[in-house]
Amino acid sequence: MLAAQKDVEVRHELLERLAEARSQTDALFALLRPDSLYERPIRERHRIIFYVGHLEAFDWNLFHQRALALKPFHAEFDQLFAFGIDPVGGGLPADQPKDWPAQMEVRNYVNRVRQALDAGLEAALQSGAEHGEFPVDLLLEVAIEHRLMHAETLAYMFHQLALEQKVQYARIPEAVVPAVTPAMIEIPAGTVTLGLPHTDRTFGWDNEYEAHVASVPAFSIDRYMVSNGQYLDFMVADGYVNRDLWSEADWTWKTEHGITHPIFWKPRDHRWHYRTMFDELPLPLDWPVYVSHAEASAYARWAGKALPTEAQWQRAAFATPDGGERLYPWGNEAPRPEHGNFDFERWDPTPVGAFPQGESAFGVSDLLGNGWEWTSTLFAPFAGFERFAFYPGYSADFFDGKHYVMKGGSPRTAACMLRRSFRNWFQPHYQYVYAGFRCVTNR
Numbered sequence: 001m002l003a004a005q006k007d008v009e010v011r012h013e014l015l016e017r018l019a020e021a022r023s024q025t026d027a028l029f030a031l032l033r034p035d036s037l038y039e040r041p042i043r044e045r046h047r048i049i050f051y052v053g054h055l056e057a058f059d060w061n062l063f064h065q066r067a068l069a070l071k072p073f074h075a076e077f078d079q080l081f082a083f084g085i086d087p088v089g090g091g092l093p094a095d096q097p098k099d100w101p102a103q104m105e106v107r108n109y110v111n112r113v114r115q116a117l118d119a120g121l122e123a124a125l126q127s128g129a130e131h132g133e134f135p136v137d138l139l140l141e142v143a144i145e146h147r148l149m150h151a152e153t154l155a156y157m158f159h160q161l162a163l164e165q166k167v168q169y170a171r172i173p174e175a176v177v178p179a180v181t182p183a184m185i186e187i188p189a190g191t192v193t194l195g196l197p198h199t200d201r202t203f204g205w206d207n208e209y210e211a212h213v214a215s216v217p218a219f220s221i222d223r224y225m226v227s228n229g230q231y232l233d234f235m236v237a238d239g240y241v242n243r244d245l246w247s248e249a250d251w252t253w254k255t256e257h258g259i260t261h262p263i264f265w266k267p268r269d270h271r272w273h274y275r276t277m278f279d280e281l282p283l284p285l286d287w288p289v290y291v292s293h294a295e296a297s298a299y300a301r302w303a304g305k306a307l308p309t310e311a312q313w314q315r316a317a318f319a320t321p322d323g324g325e326r327l328y329p330w331g332n333e334a335p336r337p338e339h340g341n342f343d344f345e346r347w348d349p350t351p352v353g354a355f356p357q358g359e360s361a362f363g364v365s366d367l368l369g370n371g372w373e374w375t376s377t378l379f380a381p382f383a384g385f386e387r388f389a390f391y392p393g394y395s396a397d398f399f400d401g402k403h404y405v406m407k408g409g410s411p412r413t414a415a416c417m418l419r420r421s422f423r424n425w426f427q428p429h430y431q432y433v434y435a436g437f438r439c440v441t442n443r
């Protein structure tokens with residue numbers, strides 16, 4: 001195949017992926033009853049209507065000038081919908097529903113942006129002519145992954161809405177999975193690659209570069225993610241009231257906000273229940289617990305263990321006992337549904353250990369999917385980091401010593417972001433993410 005022809009095919013595939021990602025986010029907004037669009041399900045974040053406009057404003061701001069030489073047609077919305085909020089610092093937004101444009105106006109903006117971008121991208125594709133300093137393919141990857149990340153963050157935002165504000169879905173019963181017994185797996189001293197080399201054709205965000213090898217001393221790691229059942233033991237043992245288990249900052253946060261249990265748990269009739277996306281169930285003891293970094297750290301201290309570092313997690317996931325490395329825990333094949341709970345197959349977790357085919361070479365389970373995993377590593381640049389000139393704040397704004405790296409993926413993480421170099425990050429007191437953890441012991 002001629003190189004030019006191959007490039008055209010790659011680009012057509014990217015346009016198809018963008019269209020699929022749009023269907024994914026359109027379907028999410030369609031889950032909401034129309035009067036819910038001006039709600040703010042998480043008090044530190046924007047109202048939902050912002051995100052309806054944001055996904056298109058982001059794409060427009062990324063492409064119109066840099067790649068397509070298109071003229072703005074609604075500069076006010078391009079600006080209004082440009083940036084989200086990171087909830088560090090405690091200041092809460094005070095805007096009211098009436099401060100936002102009418103739904104119809106936002107929908108019209110979305111449609112017009114899509115039409116203009118699609119025509120421009122198609123024309124650029126046909127002519128092979130590019131107007132800007134950045135390759136259109138790279139910007140398309142950025143637009144696709146940005147939208148898919150929002151498909152996940154919007155899911156956990158909508159999770160916090162009252163059940164009656166969402167369209168109801170009948171829950172498909174899951175196959176019963178044999179119960180597993182918690183165990184730890186020894187990982188011998190060795191090396192692992194962090195990051196993505198520039199020579200790799202895979203797309204990566206700025207914080208994934210540059211690739212480098214880390215040496216990791218021997219350690220043991222939980223075979224499974226910590227389950228709701230295990231976490232309940234910590235609660236029954238007064239984990240939330242034992243000051244010694246919490247760092248100063250975490251204790252202050254917990255006390256000031258009156259936090260006494262995971263946000264997805266709900267006490268009812270003297271029993272714990274679990275808020276799923278569309279339902280409320282008796283607490284499923286064998287699902288991974290979803291908690292903040294602060295709560296995960298307190299549990300780890302109580303258990304006499306620690307959260308893994310990013311390098312430990314990476315080694316348990318991708319290294320092999322003979323000194324090799326894999327692209328995914330199970331091998332080098334692209335992710336398939338039998339490898340784990342990811343890529344929008346489900347709305348909620350499955351029991352830990354439900355995907356034996358997804359285990360790593362060392363036998364560690366559930367590494368990709370079923371919940372992001374907190375690490376003890378502060379989010380910071382790798383040596384050789386260079387910010388993307390077209391999106392300078394994507395990572396660099398968060399190299400502030402206040403965010404921790406998460407690895408893995410959740411039921412709502414798209415398959416493309418399961419690559420081993422992908423790094424997610426959140427601040428330690430954010431409870432709403434689909435994130436849990438496993439522990440390590442260091443020898």
Ligand SMILES: [Fe+2]
Nearest residue numbers: 054058084146
């Ligand atoms: Fe965004």
